[in-house]
Amino acid sequence: MSHDNSFLELQTVRKEYAGRPAVSGFDLSVEKGEFVSFLGPSGCGKTTTIRMIAGYIQPTSGRIVLDGQDVTEMPPQRRNMGMVFQDYALFPHLTVQKNVEFGLRVRKVPAAKRALKAKEMLALVGLAESADLQTSQLSGGMQQRVAIARALAIDPELLLLDEPFSALDAKTRESLRQEVLRIHSETGITTILVTHDQSEAFELSDRVVLMNSGEIEQVATPRELYRSPATQFASDFIGRSVKLPARRAVQPNSEGIAAFTTASGATVWARDNARAEGDSVVLAIRPETLEIIDANGASDRQAQTNVWTGVVRDRLFFGPSEEVNVFVEELGVELPVSKETRAASGDWSNGQTVQVLLNTQDVLVIPEHSETKSIVEAR
Amino acid sequence: MSDLDTRTLMSVNGRAPRARRSTKLSFSDIAIRVVAGIGIVFLLLPTVISIIVSFGPGQFPVFPPQGWTLKWFTSIDPGYGDAALTSVILAAWTAAISITVGVPASFGLARWGRGANVLQTLARAPMQVPYVVIGVMMLQFFVLITKTTGVPFVGTMQGLVIAHCVVAVPYVIGAVYPTACLLNTSLDDAAYGLGASRLYTFFRVVLPSLKGSIVAGTVFAFLVSFDDVPITLFLVGSNVQTLPVKLFADTEFSFTPELFAVSTLATVVTCVLVLILTKRVGTQRMSGASS
Amino acid sequence: MSSTRDTGIRAPRKPRNPFRVYLVPLFILQFATFLVPLVLFFRTAFFKNEGPGLVDYGHATLEYLGLIFVDPYFQQVVLDTIIFGLLVTVFTLLLGFPIAYCIARAGRFKESLLVIVIVTSFTSVIIKVLGWKILLGASGPINSILQVLGLVDEPLRLVNNLFGAVVGTVHAVLPLIVLLLVPVVERVPVQLEEAAAGLGARRLTTYWRVVLPASRIGLVSGGLVAFAYAMGSFTTPALLGGKTTLILPILIRQEAMTTVNYPMSAALSITLVVIVAIVTVIGLSVGNSRRARVRESK
Numbered sequence: 010m011s012h013d014n015s016f017l018e019l020q021t022v023r024k025e026y027a028g029r030p031a032v033s034g035f036d037l038s039v040e041k042g043e044f045v046s047f048l049g050p051s052g053c054g055k056t057t058t059i060r061m062i063a064g065y066i067q068p069t070s071g072r073i074v075l076d077g078q079d080v081t082e083m084p085p086q087r088r089n090m091g092m093v094f095q096d097y098a099l100f101p102h103l104t105v106q107k108n109v110e111f112g113l114r115v116r117k118v119p120a121a122k123r124a125l126k127a128k129e130m131l132a133l134v135g136l137a138e139s140a141d142l143q144t145s146q147l148s149g150g151m152q153q154r155v156a157i158a159r160a161l162a163i164d165p166e167l168l169l170l171d172e173p174f175s176a177l178d179a180k181t182r183e184s185l186r187q188e189v190l191r192i193h194s195e196t197g198i199t200t201i202l203v204t205h206d207q208s209e210a211f212e213l214s215d216r217v218v219l220m221n222s223g224e225i226e227q228v229a230t231p232r233e234l235y236r237s238p239a240t241q242f243a244s245d246f247i248g249r250s251v252k253l254p255a256r257r258a259v260q261p262n263s264e265g266i267a268a269f270t271t272a273s274g275a276t277v278w279a280r281d282n283a284r285a286e287g288d289s290v291v292l293a294i295r296p297e298t299l300e301i302i303d304a305n306g307a308s309d310r311q312a313q314t315n316v317w318t319g320v321v322r323d324r325l326f327f328g329p330s331e332e333v334n335v336f337v338e339e340l341g342v343e344l345p346v347s348k349e350t351r352a353a354s355g356d357w358s359n360g361q362t363v364q365v366l367l368n369t370q371d372v373l374v375i376p377e378h379s380e381t382k383s384i385v386e387a388r
Numbered sequence: 389m390s391d392l393d394t395r396t397l398m399s400v401n402g403r404a405p406r407a408r409r410s411t412k413l414s415f416s417d418i419a420i421r422v423v424a425g426i427g428i429v430f431l432l433l434p435t436v437i438s439i440i441v442s443f444g445p446g447q448f449p450v451f452p453p454q455g456w457t458l459k460w461f462t463s464i465d466p467g468y469g470d471a472a473l474t475s476v477i478l479a480a481w482t483a484a485i486s487i488t489v490g491v492p493a494s495f496g497l498a499r500w501g502r503g504a505n506v507l508q509t510l511a512r513a514p515m516q517v518p519y520v521v522i523g524v525m526m527l528q529f530f531v532l533i534t535k536t537t538g539v540p541f542v543g544t545m546q547g548l549v550i551a552h553c554v555v556a557v558p559y560v561i562g563a564v565y566p567t568a569c570l571l572n573t574s575l576d577d578a579a580y581g582l583g584a585s586r587l588y589t590f591f592r593v594v595l596p597s598l599k600g601s602i603v604a605g606t607v608f609a610f611l612v613s614f615d616d617v618p619i620t621l622f623l624v625g626s627n628v629q630t631l632p633v634k635l636f637a638d639t640e641f642s643f644t645p646e647l648f649a650v651s652t653l654a655t656v657v658t659c660v661l662v663l664i665l666t667k668r669v670g671t672q673r674m675s676g677a678s679s
Numbered sequence: 680m681s682s683t684r685d686t687g688i689r690a691p692r693k694p695r696n697p698f699r700v701y702l703v704p705l706f707i708l709q710f711a712t713f714l715v716p717l718v719l720f721f722r723t724a725f726f727k728n729e730g731p732g733l734v735d736y737g738h739a740t741l742e743y744l745g746l747i748f749v750d751p752y753f754q755q756v757v758l759d760t761i762i763f764g765l766l767v768t769v770f771t772l773l774l775g776f777p778i779a780y781c782i783a784r785a786g787r788f789k790e791s792l793l794v795i796v797i798v799t800s801f802t803s804v805i806i807k808v809l810g811w812k813i814l815l816g817a818s819g820p821i822n823s824i825l826q827v828l829g830l831v832d833e834p835l836r837l838v839n840n841l842f843g844a845v846v847g848t849v850h851a852v853l854p855l856i857v858l859l860l861v862p863v864v865e866r867v868p869v870q871l872e873e874a875a876a877g878l879g880a881r882r883l884t885t886y887w888r889v890v891l892p893a894s895r896i897g898l899v900s901g902g903l904v905a906f907a908y909a910m911g912s913f914t915t916p917a918l919l920g921g922k923t924t925l926i927l928p929i930l931i932r933q934e935a936m937t938t939v940n941y942p943m944s945a946a947l948s949i950t951l952v953v954i955v956a957i958v959t960v961i962g963l964s965v966g967n968s969r970r971a972r973v974r975e976s977k
Contacts (some may be wrong), residue, residue, distance in 0.1 A: 063579070063581060064580075064581075065577055084580070085577070085580040085581050086580050086581075086583050086584065087583075088581075089583070090581060091581065091582075092577070092578070092581040094574045094577065094578060095574075096572065096574050098572065098574035098575050098577065098578040099578075100575060100578075100579075100593055100596075101597065102596035102597060102599070110580070111582050111584075112582030112584075115582060115583040115584045115588065116583055117519060156578075159578075159582070160581070160582075163582060163583065313646055415882075416881070416883075419882065420780075420781045420784060420785065420882075421781070421785065421788070423777055423781045424778060424781035424782055424785055424788070424792060427774070427777070427781065427782075428778075428792060428796075428855075429796055430774070430850070430853075431795070431850070431853060431854060432795070432797065432799065432800045433810065433958060434806070434807045434808075434810025434811050434813075434814060434816070434850065435799070435802055435807055435809045435810055435812055436810075437804055437820075438806045438807075438809045438810040438813070439806075441809075441810075441813055442957060447967045449809075449813060450813070450818065451814070451819065451820055452811045452820075466758055468758070474796065486719030486802075489704045489705050489708055490705065492702075492704070492705075493704070493705035494699060495698065495701055495703030495704045496698045496699055496700070497702065499696065499698040500696070500698070500699065500702075501696060511705060511709065511714070513709075514709075514713055516907065516955070516959075517717070517911075517952060518910065518911025518913070518951055518955075519911060519913065519927055519947075519950070520911065520931050520932055520943040520948075521911075521931065521948040521951065522911045523718075523932075524710075524720065524931060524932070524935040524941075524944055524945075524948065525716045525717055525719070525948075526714075526716055527935065528716070528719065528720050528723065528941055529715070529716035529719060529720070531732070532719070537962035546968075550712050551712075552854060553708065553712070554708075554709075554713050556711050557705065557708065557709075570936040583819070586697060586698075612803055615803050615805070617803065617805075617913070617914045618913040618928070618932075619869030621932070622932075622935065622936065628700065632803065632804075632805060635805045636805065636917075636918070637807065638912060639808065639809065639918055640918065642916070643812065647805075647809060648806075648809055651803065651805050651806040651809055652806065654805075654806070655802055655806045656804055657803060658800075659798050659802065661887035662797065662798050662801045663794070663798055666794050666797050666798070667794075668871075671790060671793040671794060671797060675793065675796075675797060675858040675859075675861070
């Protein structure tokens with residue numbers, strides 16, 4: 010399972026508590042300089058995993074290899090990883106600068122060099138003037154930046170962030186995300202982020218590890234994860250979609266478009282090569298891929314396109330976007346057609362009959378009882 | 389409690405009262421303050437009277453005193469001075485040892501996990517035993533040890549220190565353990581991640597966070613030892629006498645102004661110490677000593 | 680750019696809970712200087728006293744404990760001790776709770792009042808005793824005022840008896856109890872009192888019908904602390920109680936120091952500790968059942 014340029018490897022890492030697995034069969038390979046996020050709902054095992062990487066928890070089985078060296082049994086003190094905690098964990102009795110210097114002091118770095126490095130790190134996170142303040146005088150966002158500076162001061166091999174922004178308000182979270190992105194590109198340090206916030210994971214990561222109940226659901230780039238969720242859970246957790254159970258009916262044609270029959274008997278065309286005739290799937294439709302078209306334009310379309318007739322039920326205005334809920338009898342569901350708000354938006358009223366268009370590429374085909382895959386690398 | 393009156397008015401009238409704020413205190417507010425005042429006076433009265441009496445000129449202490457003099461303060465029997473010194477040294481040793489044993493124990497208890505509460509209660513068991521019983525049992529124990537090993541304990545400083553530590557350590561634990569339970573374990577993890585060993589973390593991260601409780605615990609241990617009579621009574625000797633026990637013995641048989649003078653001095657010192665400490669450490673921590 | 684990772688050497692498996700070792704000095708100290716002396720001392724109660732300070736460990740007997748149960752002299756002492764304890768407890772609570780209530784609701788004076796109470800709790804017991812001797816003396820201010828007001832013809836004997844002992848001991852334990860009860864009152868939300876006021880109750884009624892019942896559990900705790908303190912109290916009753924107040928702690932000292940009859944002293948000590956333990960257990964279970972009832976009613 011090891012790749013040539015893998016910097017951090019988790020090999021079949023498993024953690025059990027009283028016989029019940031908190032994390033099972035975790036295999037992951039991280040390249041040097043990569044930014045990887047562990048994403049998932051509470052209790053999915055992401056924090057357990059990052060703490061195993063840091064060394065606070067011992068895996069029940071499996072290995073953790075850093076830069077070719079097995080660190081599975083090593084205590085956290087010797088792993089040289091910089092960890093940032095959800096509650097900042099700044100030492101209250103030390104000033105900001107002394108906090109940042111802490112790791113260097115442990116390593117018996119002389120005072121002058123310590124101070125220099127600490128100032129450098131504080132400048133990196135934009136807090137150079139706060140060096141002599143008490144930690145209690147700082148806002149939450151500033152404290153977290155000090156925590157980052159402190160973690161980086163020891164020149165760690167890995168930067169580990171355990172839900173670092175959960176305790177902060179939305180605005181601070183945004184600005185801190187930018188900071189982390191900037192720091193990552195400036196230092197090039199291999200970074201692992203644990204979060205339950207999908208947009209955060211997408212904005213910051215090169216790759217996302219989606220976890221559920223202790224297992225990896227999918228490992229992919231944000232774009233791949235969004236466009237091609239491999240499992241039911243993935244399609245539920247990532248973004249919004251309407252689900253339609255269906256069966257493969259007609260073979261894919263030369264362009265790879267196959268036909269699926271829904272429970273209500275309607276036909277949906279989708280690009281899919283992997284299914285066999287009669288296979289059960291779940292078709293997922295994302296609101297932003299739907300479009301309401303001119304009734305006349307329908308006739309111009311080719312044969313194997315998805316155009317349905319429906320009745321407008323509702324219009325919801327969110328500010329930057331709006332949604333038109335159209336009930337399509339043929340499918341038996343309400344389709345939320347989402348679009349960005351523009352001055353020249355079409356005007357549809359409740360009860361109006363419209364046509365809804367869905368491109369075949371935009372239909373997500375998900376196996377019905379999809380096994381959780383250990384590695385689905387789609388780069 | 390003008391808020392109270394305002395709300396009462398609102399619920400009765402159904403509409404907001406006029407904007408004028410009532411600055412007059414209600415009867416019950418005054419009553420509260422009066423009762424609190426009486427209580428405080430009751431608490432302070434005997435001490436204040438004693439202090440005042442110590443300045444009276446008469447051979448027999450009376451209140452109110454018929455004059456004003458410092459003569460009793462200047463002619464204190466040097467025995468009291470020796471006793472006071474002994475008490476201070478004894479209390480200092482007791483405090484030092486109690487802290488050395490009690491602070492790590494409190495931290496260990498806080499991180500013990502299941503059963504910590506039971507253990508903590510056991511550790512504080514000496515507080516539940518009447519001090520007289522502790523005094524007698526230590527006396528008997530020391531006599532036995534001296535008989536078998538020849539090392540003296542009764543009437544020695546070491547014997548007193550040991551006996552005092554028995555009751556002082558629970559006070560230290562009572563002061564430090566609750567705070568230790570509230571420590572943020574993330575701090576420990578942060579220190580470990582930065583390369584600090586467990587011992588380094590204990591001294592550089594945990595102890596500084598416990599500073600207030602440790603100071604409070606030290607003072608509790610010191611004062612428990614400094615003020616003790618029932619235990620010390622059994623363990624003093626011809627060479628070793630403590631201030632409270634000497635005062636006790638002399639008060640049992642006599643009633644002189646000298647007693648008042650010595651007590652006043654000791655009390656003033658103690659009160660100043662406690663006042664300073666309470667200002668620094670906060671009333672919360674200080675009031676936890678009893679329970 | 681120093682790396683603290685060493686190469687190839689595996690760290691040993693971490694122990695279950697590394698901080699448990701921090702308790703070793705405490706356990707050693709407690710075992711050697713508390714448990715062992717205590718057990719040895721209590722053991723003495725079951726052996727014959729050969730003479731001052733001499734115990735014949737070859738001769739086991741229950742006579743000392745038996746005496747306590749059978750001899751009217753000792754029965755009286757035990758009874759006096761329990762009565763003393765109850766009196767102190769009752770009056771301490773009677774005085775302490777109103778004071779605690781007033782301090783808790785005193786607003787901006789609360790801190791200063793608490794400081795005064797704390798300082799009082801640390802004040803040496805001797806100076807308090809001396810003060811009471813003056814106050815309660817035959818020629819003291821209280822008697823003088825009573826005589827001036829014509830309420831009595833000759834001075835009341837207020838000191839060197841049970842009255843003096845109770846007053847002194849109540850005064851000594853009061854700061855402790857007040858400090859214990861203030862948080863209890865604070866736990867009763869002010870909103871309850873405001874609701875009562877809104878319903879028309881005056882402050883006194885609210886105090887009696889709302890705050891007091893809500894603080895029952897805390898009062899039980901406070902009462903237990905006061906009782907245990909009183910039962911073990913030595914210095915104050917010894918100095919203010921005169922010859923007539925013979926309670927267990929005083930008798931224990933007498934048997935140990937004057938008569939030097941260790942077995943008797945030990946038997947009396949066992950009795951004292953057992954009484955306090957029984958009352959504590961009863962009190963705690965009463966408190967717990969109340970708590971359970973409160974939880975069920977929610």
